[in-house]
């Protein structure tokens with residue numbers, strides 16, 4: 542794969558930005574990658590581990606002369622960052638982001654994008670429960686989807702260029718409307734995270750009753766919930782606050798299903814439970830067949846896997 546942009550600027554240097562950097566380097570997709578993070582500690586770490594060709598002390602310095610600027614900060618911080626960098630973007634630059642919610646980012650960032658600058662929101666459907674500049678790795682996006690969510694009037698050439706970058710990062714790329722994106726993600730990611738947070742919270746309450754047995758005898762079901770519930774608190778707070786309607790809609794449906802299952806248990810309706818679990822098992826098979834997870838025991842998360 543050859544160079545797609547001369548200069549890429551990554552604003553925010555956490556899991557997603559660092560993975561983008563290593564994957565850009567792996568495939569030689571940019572001439573130079575600059576980076577900026579708000580805290581000195583993160584900038585120091587980035588310099589120490591060679592994350593970015595040039596780590597800048599201001600966002601202004603990082604974006605000056607960039608052909609692509611990617612906002613890699615929590616959804617709730619996107620607007621302030623866009624406002625900060627706007628005066629220093631050169632005409633023809635593409636601004637993109639990696640936020641997990643799209644309608645809110647479009648509403649808050651679009652007004653700050655200067656004329657002549659392309660804004661093309663994006664969301665890589667790839668992540669781990671780890672965060673920070675040292676958590677990234679080049680393979681994060683391999684065979685994962687990246688959804689581009691162009692806004693009205695987005696330039697076709699700029700969209701194609703961004704698509705080429707994400708393909709070079711290893712992703713399969715699709716385009717989606719912002720509201721549809723937010724609903725799909727509420728089902729596949731946001732509501733499941735909230736349920737995991739809740740389950741671990743319940744177990745934590747119970748732990749006080751069971752004298753730590755929840756941790757000691759932690760079985761696969763609970764362990765998988767704890768992995769998801771270890772995800773970054775800032776990022777997830779922002780996801781729920783900014784994708785309120787879709788998440789509440791899905792949680793409403795979830796609650797109804799939960800009541801139905803509760804009722805089946807109480808009334809001893811084994812047929813209902815068996816049919817339900819048979820249907821859900823088929824969904825798992827579909828995800829594995831689509832290459833989006835592994836069939837290995839414990840989700841292939843053996844020794845050394847993240």
Ligand code: NAP
Pocket residue numbers: 552553554555556557558578579580581583584613614615616617618622639640641642664665666667668669670671672673674773776
């Ligand atoms: P992360 O590892 O926690 O890194 C976040 C970065 O944003 C850090 O460099 C942090 O700077 C900076 N930041 C935090 N709050 C800020 C603020 N108020 N103003 C300016 N900068 C701020 O996060 P991440 O996992 O890479 O997530 C970044 C974005 O990607 C989020 O919008 C998230 O929704 C999206 N996303 C995440 C995942 C995932 O699984 N993690 C997957 C897909 C998309 P300091 O280090 O200096 O504090």
